[in-house]
Amino acid sequence: MNSPFRGGWSRGAAAAVLLLVAAGHAWAVDPQINSLSPAGLQRGSQATLTIRGTGLANVQEILFYSPGFTVQKLEAPKDDTLVATLEVSPQAELGIHALRLRSRTGVSNLRVLTVGPFPAVAEVEPNSRPDQAQQVPLNVTVEGVVQAEDVDWFVVELEQGQRLNVEVEGLRIGTTFFDPLVSIHDAQGRELARSDDAPLLAQDCLCSVVAPQDGSYRIQLRDVTFGGSGAAVYRMHVGTFPRPTAVFPPGGRPGEKLTLHWIGDVAGEFTQEVTLPSDGRSEVAIVPRDGVQEAPSPNVLRVSDLAAATEVEPNHDPKSATPGPAAPVALQGVIAAPGDVDFFAFTARKGQQFDVRVYARRPLRSPLDAVLSIHNAQGGTLASNDDSGGPDSYLRFNVPADGTFLVSVTDQLARGGPDYIYRVEVIEVKPSLVIRLPERRQYVSTTLVIPQNNRNALMVAAQRQNFSGELALEFVGLPAGVTATVIPMPAGMQEVPVLFTAAADAPPAGALVGIVGRTTDPSLNVVGRLDQRTMLVRGQNNVDVWGHNADRMATVVAEPIPYSLEIVPPKAPLVRGGSLPLKVVARRAEGFKDPIALRMLYNPPGISSSGFVTIPPEQSEAVIPLTASGGAALGTWKVCVTGRSGAPSRGGPDEALRCSTQLADLTVAEPLHKLALSKVAVEQGRQVEFRVKVEKLRDFEGTATAELAGLPANTSSSPVEFTKDTSELVFKVSAAANARPGRYTSVVCVTRVPWEGEVVTYTQGGGELRVDAPLPAKASEKPAAKSEKSAAKK
Numbered sequence: 115m116n117s118p119f120r121g122g123w124s125r126g127a128a129a130a131v132l133l134l135v136a137a138g139h140a141w142a143v144d145p146q147i148n149s150l151s152p153a154g155l156q157r158g159s160q161a162t163l164t165i166r167g168t169g170l171a172n173v174q175e176i177l178f179y180s181p182g183f184t185v186q187k188l189e190a191p192k193d194d195t196l197v198a199t200l201e202v203s204p205q206a207e208l209g210i211h212a213l214r215l216r217s218r219t220g221v222s223n224l225r226v227l228t229v230g231p232f233p234a235v236a237e238v239e240p241n242s243r244p245d246q247a248q249q250v251p252l253n254v255t256v257e258g259v260v261q262a263e264d265v266d267w268f269v270v271e272l273e274q275g276q277r278l279n280v281e282v283e284g285l286r287i288g289t290t291f292f293d294p295l296v297s298i299h300d301a302q303g304r305e306l307a308r309s310d311d312a313p314l315l316a317q318d319c320l321c322s323v324v325a326p327q328d329g330s331y332r333i334q335l336r337d338v339t340f341g342g343s344g345a346a347v348y349r350m351h352v353g354t355f356p357r358p359t360a361v362f363p364p365g366g367r368p369g370e371k372l373t374l375h376w377i378g379d380v381a382g383e384f385t386q387e388v389t390l391p392s393d394g395r396s397e398v399a400i401v402p403r404d405g406v407q408e409a410p411s412p413n414v415l416r417v418s419d420l421a422a423a424t425e426v427e428p429n430h431d432p433k434s435a436t437p438g439p440a441a442p443v444a445l446q447g448v449i450a451a452p453g454d455v456d457f458f459a460f461t462a463r464k465g466q467q468f469d470v471r472v473y474a475r476r477p478l479r480s481p482l483d484a485v486l487s488i489h490n491a492q493g494g495t496l497a498s499n500d501d502s503g504g505p506d507s508y509l510r511f512n513v514p515a516d517g518t519f520l521v522s523v524t525d526q527l528a529r530g531g532p533d534y535i536y537r538v539e540v541i542e543v544k545p546s547l548v549i550r551l552p553e554r555r556q557y558v559s560t561t562l563v564i565p566q567n568n569r570n571a572l573m574v575a576a577q578r579q580n581f582s583g584e585l586a587l588e589f590v591g592l593p594a595g596v597t598a599t600v601i602p603m604p605a606g607m608q609e610v611p612v613l614f615t616a617a618a619d620a621p622p623a624g625a626l627v628g629i630v631g632r633t634t635d636p637s638l639n640v641v642g643r644l645d646q647r648t649m650l651v652r653g654q655n656n657v658d659v660w661g662h663n664a665d666r667m668a669t670v671v672a673e674p675i676p677y678s679l680e681i682v683p684p685k686a687p688l689v690r691g692g693s694l695p696l697k698v699v700a701r702r703a704e705g706f707k708d709p710i711a712l713r714m715l716y717n718p719p720g721i722s723s724s725g726f727v728t729i730p731p732e733q734s735e736a737v738i739p740l741t742a743s744g745g746a747a748l749g750t751w752k753v754c755v756t757g758r759s760g761a762p763s764r765g766g767p768d769e770a771l772r773c774s775t776q777l778a779d780l781t782v783a784e785p786l787h788k789l790a791l792s793k794v795a796v797e798q799g800r801q802v803e804f805r806v807k808v809e810k811l812r813d814f815e816g817t818a819t820a821e822l823a824g825l826p827a828n829t830s831s832s833p834v835e836f837t838k839d840t841s842e843l844v845f846k847v848s849a850a851a852n853a854r855p856g857r858y859t860s861v862v863c864v865t866r867v868p869w870e871g872e873v874v875t876y877t878q879g880g881g882e883l884r885v886d887a888p889l890p891a892k893a894s895e896k897p898a899a900k901s902e903k904s905a906a907k908k
Contacts (some may be wrong), residue, residue, distance in 0.1 A: 116157060116636035127177035141769050143169035144220035144563070149823060152257050154228035154728070155350045163213070163227070170196040172217040177624050179213065179664055182229070183204025204228060208401050209411050210286060212648075214561075216624035221561045221670045224648045226288045226605045226662060230255050230351060230410045241267050244303060247332050252278075253353035260292070260342035268333045269645050270352060271840025272325035277381040279357040280333055281410055281722050283349040285317040285660050288650035290345035295338040296321045301329045313481040313533075314359045314413070322357060322380035333458035337584070351410040356384065358402050358413070359830060360904060361445055363424060364478050365416030367391040376402050377448075378533040390417050396475050407886050414477040416537055420444040425456050432493035435459040435520050441540045445521055449482055449534040451832075455524040458493075462541065466513040467543040472523065474536040475505040482525055482534040489520040500526050506631070510543065547583035547642025549574065549631045552609065552666060557656065559648040561668040562627075563772065564596060565675045566729070571715050571754045571774040575609045576631055576645040583633040587612065591630035593671045599777055601752055602634060604892035611715050611754050613777050616671050638722055675771040676706035679757045686872035687783035687794045688721070688742050695737040695877045698755050698775060700729050708759050714738060715754040715774065718782065720746025742782055752777040786812045789843075791881030795827070804831065806843040806863050813838045814874075818867040821845075821879075824860035826885060828853040849885055857884045 139703030146168040155161045168780055171193040176185050184201040191197065194216070206229050210561055215222035237258025241248045249266035250256055252752040272278055274565070284294035296319045297308035309319035325331065332765035335350060336342075359378030366372050370391040376384050384404045391398055399412035423438030427445030435457035438445055445458040462468070470488065474480040487498040496519070502508040513519070523536055551560040552573050564570045585603040587610070592598065599613040629644040644665055678701045688694040700710055710729040717723055720743040729736040738755065754777050760770035788809040796802035804822060820843050823832040829852040834843050867874040 131242055134185060139681065143155065143172075143217070145169040145173055145215045145217045145222040147215060147222050147225045149289065149345070149347075149381070150225055150227055152234060152287075152349075153347050154230055154234075154255070154257075154283065155200065155202050156233055156255070157182075157202055157206050157208060157229050159202050159233075161200050161202060163200055165196040165198065167196075167222070168194055169217060170194060170215070172219060173215045173222075174218060174622065175216040175624050176627060177214045177221075177668060178211060179215055179626060179666065180207065181209045183211070187386075187757075207221075207399065207412070208408070208741060209399060210662075212664065214624075214668050218445050218622055218672050218673050219561050220672060221624065221668050222649075222876050223561060224662060224664070225667075226286075226650065228283055228287065228349060228411075230349065231355075231408060232351060232353065232374070232410070234349075235802065237266055243267065244299070244332055244334075248851050250352060253355065253407070254351075256350040256352060258335075258348055258350070259344060260294070260337050260346040260348065260452075261344065262342045264342050265334060265336045265340075265559075268335070268350075268352070269330050270333065272329065272331050273670065274325055274327045276325045276357075277354050277379075278323050278325065279351075279353065279355055279380065280321045281315065281357055281808050282319050282335065283351075283352045283411075284319075284346070285651060286315070287347055287349070288660055288662070289347060290343060290652060291651050291659060292342070292346040292348070293317050293338045295321055295336055295346060296350070297334045298325075299332045300335065301331070303332075306331075313475070315411075320359070324380055353407075355407040355409055356381070356402050356404040357409050358383075360478070360480060360535045361400065361402070361413045361415065362448065363422065364473070364480075364534055364535050364537045365396075365418065365444065365446065366390050366422065367419050368417055374400065376404075377535070379404075386436050390415070414479065416444075416473055416477070416539070417657060418444065418539060418541075422446060423458055423460075425458065429457050430455050432457055432491075432520055433490060434599075443468070443540050445538040446525075446539070447523070447536060448532065448559055449523065449525050449530040449536070450532060451530045453528045455522055456532045458521045458538070459518050460521065461518050462513040462516075464513055464515045468511045468513070468540050469543055470509050470511050470521070470540050472507040472536055472538050474534075478535060478537070480533065480535050481529070481531070482483060483527060484536055484538050485526050486538065487522045489522065491518045491520065493520065511540075514563070543580055544640060545583075545633075545640040546579045547585070547631050547633075547640050547645045548577040549587075549629045550577055551575070551644065551646050557649055557652070559646055559664075561670070563575075563670045563672050564613060564614050564616040564620075565771075565773055566616050566620055566622070567674055568678050568773045569613055569615045569776065570772065571611050571613045571756065571777070573609045573716055574603075574612050574629065576603055576642070577608075581638055582606070583635045583638050583640070585631045586634050587628045588632070590630060591625050591666070592627055593620065593623040593625045593669060596669070596671060601777070603631075608782040609716065609754060611777060613754060613774065614669075620671045622671050622673065624668070624670045624838070626664075627669045628666050648667045675759075675773060676703035677701060677710060677757070677759065679712070679755060679775040681712075681753070681755060681775045681778035683778045684872065685781065686869040686874045687781040688740055688746075689783050689785045689874055689876050690720075690742050690746050690748075691744050691785060691877055693739060693741045693877070694780075695751070696723075696740050696755070696780075697735060697737050698729070698757075699735045700757070702734060710757050712736060712738060712755050712757055714891045715756050718751040718780065718876055719749060721751075721780075721782065734746050739779075746782050748782050748784065751780045753780045754778070767797060783874045784811060786810075786867055787865070787876070789865070789876075789878035791861060791863055791883035794847070795884040796847060796849045796888055797886050798849055798853050798855070799848055799888070804845040804847045804861075804881070806845070808836065808841050808843060810838060810841075814867050814869065816866055816868045820863055820865045822847070822861060823864050823880070824858075824862045824879075824881075824884065825856045826854065826856070829883065829885065853885045855885050857886045858882065
């Protein structure tokens with residue numbers, strides 16, 4: 115394959131590369147976002163967003179993962195500051211939105227920005243005591259920060275009977291492990307309500323009261339452990355808006371019109387009419403509206419095409435179970451009081467297999483810690499589960515006979531309440547597929563940057579369930595001028611390499627690219643899409659506390675870099691038990707002399723390679739040694755090598771020029787012969803024949819060489835030659851007088867066979883060499899020896 119620089123560079127590309135080279139160590143830098151200020155914006159407003167970080171001077175675009183944002187202007191007064199003028203649509207969804215930055219040379223980390231319904235009010239210090247409480251109007255969003263041991267106080271005026279809801283965005287802003295606590299106090303300082311870790315809001319909090327009388331009411335906000343830092347920013351929504359903690363029913367069918375009953379608001383329940391979407395989403399965010407105002411963030415409902423049975427009380431034992439239709443079915447209810455147990459009945463046929471899953475904590479944010487059980491018609495327990503692989507319950511049920519079966523749900527700690535809602539989905543086991551992007555750097559979600567007139571590659575993984583078929587991958591929405599070289603993912607593989615090429619005239623651009631996987635067997639007809647998790651806040655032991663799931667891959671066409679890479683396709687196979695040098699050539703732009711670090715993008719099964727191999731400064735090639743185990747997977751594999759030139763990154767932005775080679779064929783084959791090594795002994799100062807039996811498996815042309823390796827110190831042998839007709843190799847092994855006596859089992863035979871101008875290298879072990887000290891001389895021989903010494907002395 116020719117270099118991607120073939121045919122010469124465009125003038126613009128050449129100029130950009132010359133600038134990079136002239137700058138020396140001014141490497142291509144992925145922009146890095148450290149903070150957003152403010153952390154959220156009001157819907158339907160024009161706002162100024164200040165972004166701080168590194169590598170921001172070259173930012174060209176903000177990539178939003180959701181609609182509703184228009185960038186009017188981008189200005190970078192300094193490399194660590196970017197100022198964006200944004201228009202937030204009146205139709206923008208309330209809640210959390212993700213974004214990245216695209217620069218001329220890369221793409222940033224992911225951060226989130228919240229959108230709320232209210233105007234913002236800045237926290238003003240000092241407000242650390244009740245008598246310093248900052249006066250704020252109702253229905254605003256207070257933006258502030260909790261420093262170490264900081265306590266922020268605010269005061270609002272309420273009329274008797276007026277609702278006050280306080281919802282805090284702290285952890286959900288995704289900047290640090292910030293655990294806020296909020297409380298509401300009357301004019302005399304009595305605490306009326308407090309909240310820490312409201313289930314609806316993860317580790318954020320929600321506090322509500324109805325004013326018992328006219329007057330002033332104070333709000334206290336702090337970290338639950340009196341911690342804090344400059345990164346502990348918050349957005350506190352304060353007002354008379356509705357804030358239910360749950361919704362019922364918790365789900366429905368695509369396109370179904372539902373009357374939602376909002377539960378848990380301090381002023382009482384209310385209803386809202388909605389129509390569920392039919393766009394394939396299994397979860398949908400719905401913002402509560404009471405006809406006057408709306409909540410600052412949504413609740414989540416399940417969307418699945420299942421007939422539903424809603425509990426009818428009493429249903430606390432098998433005899434009073436709420437009847438439901440034949441499975442598959444959705445069963446939904448509320449553990450309304452401590453100790454409550456809900457039973458449902460459904461019918462099924464022998465041989466059916468069902469996945470039975472409770473949806474409560476995820477995604478409904480219910481406080482229920484569900485225990486799920488399946489019973490026969492008489493109430494005998496057939497299966498039970500609590501927290502299977504997550505906060506909710508799941509089990510697989512194989513129907514033993516035709517008939518009626520029962521499902522029961524209760525709380526693991528026998529708790530309950532009006533917002534302890536749940537939905538149990540009993541669905542037939544069927545194939546499913548999720549596409550993943552393996553991390554190249556730990557805790558950093560993978561993105562794709564392709565230099566103009568160059569290539570880059572990454573691995574794409576598939577998470578199959580209940581099937582093992584071959585997959586085809588499709589990339590939807592690639593930037594103009596970018597093509598993807600995709601190979602099928604065999605049934606036994608979980609990852610494959612994908613190569614992306616940007617043409618010389620591909621304009622610098624960014625895109626969020628969808629990845630779709632499909633079974634190639636039309637009888638299976640399984641389709642899966644990308645689900646990429648970005649960890650934003652990590653807890654102890656790097657536990658994922660808060661993050662974002664994206665359905666598209668951030669992809670950028672960047673400025674040209676001053677080199678490209680090419681694998682010299684090997685003609686010789688890599689045989690099991692053998693090794694092969696994989697040669698990589700760099701095409702350097704004039705003036706670019708820096709070292710280039712090379713690494714295999716991945717190793718086929720049973721193949722190993724060195725970590726990094728470097729093309730030295732001013733040189734143009736290097737060799738990556740590959741070795742194959744005795745069980746290496748046979749066949750022809752597409753391999754790829756990635757290159758990096760520049761400063762390595764340590765958790766911050768990448769400061770490197772990156773690209774990859776083409777996808778080249780690597781053939782893994784059986785050895786040309788098998789070897790059987792002998793076990794021999796040799797005395798110090800003597801020589802012995804070491805024989806190796808050769809069993810030919812395939813013919814080859816010409817003369818091959820063989821040598822022994824792994825011999826102990828101060829022993830040696832010379833290589834021998836052989837042909838395809840040789841049945842035995844004979845090595846002369848010499849042991850010096852100072853060779854250390856002992857039994858050595860590390861002897862191997864290495865053969866090198868010529869193959870189309872290259873060499874097939876094979877190594878077989880199992881040999882043994884024992885080094886012995888000479889036996890003592892016999893008694894009858896001693897006088898003679900003494901006589902000889904005397905003669906020699908004279």
